[in-house]
Amino acid sequence: MGRWRLSRRKLLFLCVLCTSLLLFLHLPTSPHHFSLSPSSTLCLSRFHRISWTHSPPPAWSWAKSENCYFRRFSRKHASELLRGAWILAAGDSQARLVVLALLRLLLDPTEVSTVEPDLFRRHSDYHITLPDRGIKVDFLWAPYESNITWLLRDIQHTRHYPDLLILGSGLWHMLHITNPSLYGTALTEIKQEAVSLLEPSGSLHPHMFWLGLPKLVNSKLNTEEKKEKMTGNMLEAYNWEVKWRGMPKGSSGPFMLLDIGLLTRGCGPLCTLDGMHYDGAVYDAAVNIMLNSMLIESQ
Template identity: 50%
Template sequence: MVGPAQVGVLAACVVLFVPMGMAGWHLSRNKMLFFSGALFITLAVGVHLTPYFPSLSQLLLSSLSSSPPHHPLHLPRPSTCLPFLHRLSWLPSSPTASSPALWQWAPSAPTLSCGFQRLSRLDASDLLNGSWILVAGDSQARLFVLALLRLLLDPAAMDPVEADLFRRHSDYHIAVADHGIKLDFVWAPFEPNLTAIFRDLRTGPRYPDVLVLGSGLWHMLHVTNSSEYGESLVAVKKAAASLVSPVSPEFGLDGILASSVQPPHMFWLGLPTLVTSMLNTEEKRERMNRTVWEAYDRGVGESKILKRSGGPFLLLNIGLLSRGCGRRCTADGMHYDGVVYEAALHIMLNALLIESQQRI
């Protein structure tokens, strides 16, 4: 049985070759006119043939409507990706290594669909271009700053920078001129120190673009009162809210301040996992045990300072990251290898990508 496609092809051949043969006989002396006529006839045949080959039509339409893919760094990630930022896998750097020194996002469906990535120096510099970053807290915050500087600066420049950064109980300031990045570290080991920082910011001409805070170790050692610690964090939360809404701060269900003014991107450095037997003084081993740590960790949750409970701060969970790296990643049971703070840094950078997309 002859189908419609065969009939269409036969008709097209008649339409094409008969007129072209006749035209070729009369127009062979005028090549321009001949080829113009041939082109017109070929286009006409194409119009007749297209309905008989739907796949050809679909191919033409798809080629016209397709758009080039975006670079993964610029893909908008939904805010629903935030809960999966800490899903990391820890691997030893070599079969004989004593300390796990490699990490990656776990190859699970959520992390793969969210497209988390370790940013290069160039990508991180572009993301933070023109930003003012303020980090305040204790030694954990200082180690976080070190991880950030190691990413942004050339390794040859790190020796003098590291010497200045680790001057005992001191502030530190640096500008990355190539990208207009300003980085301030403020030594603020107690929670009232953090509250005072917010008071100072309110009187200044601008707010930081990124704000990273953390505290608790000094309070745990010198005060050892988790209830008081939680109350102090409530004061920090209120002070953070005053940057945007000084009269009556309100938080939406998603934890973002309800205000026409853009608040800084705020992050909270969680308490590291403590290995009590490795702490270097008897006083620390007595006061900084697992039971006390858990009480202080509950104090963070009960203060509702974190976004997951309606506050302004997104948690950088140093406790979880340090447990994942393990006790081989710490020499004193409190401060961990740089890889832990590097992981926290890249979690923050990916969170900034997400939050920046939500604010556009």
């Protein structure tokens, strides 16, 4: 698959479709060198201002934000934006749910019903191509931080860069290792490898997103071990490591943070059956935040 690049013609077409979201866009060769205007920076800080309604099923909408014109992507708009792209997601079940939300946006419901069983095979990888749009989506089961570190090293070694990289971990570490400090050390290694992807000059680099941990509803967790180890205090400690280790761009890190924690708190405990995995509306919101941020960062 050839490298993905948004032409000016395509970008102007997208601007019209998205009701003049942005004008004269061009994707830079490296997100490390984004130069955002003050208004763009302000809008990036407002991505997660979501309003929720809880009459079943849960639904979300953008909160009103002056001078920030966020739009929900249709299948047509998302397909045009991502045409020719290689999308690589790696992580635990939260990353898998984000991939499902992306496929629900790109495919019609009958197609989703045929791919969902394969996507949710326990502890497995998943791969799909959409030949009519030249889109390739890969999900790699990578529950531990070391899995992600080795993936980034492999990308750097092969110089076969995805166009969109979605990463996230922490739940397995919290359950099976239960040590925030060790989690933070592992995050530092991920950050170092991610930054190294941005360093070679003259190369095309991926847009990189990090998935925050969801709000855990302890009373709904489905095993006693989870209830004992995955407490609110432990979740807070793990979230603190993400910020203190400088993973998000707001902390000089390489990743745009998709704040699943904030989105799940907004949707609320009625949006989860097992206290950890949430209604699809949460991950649909995350995908729309991701696509909008790609446009704004390309201003």
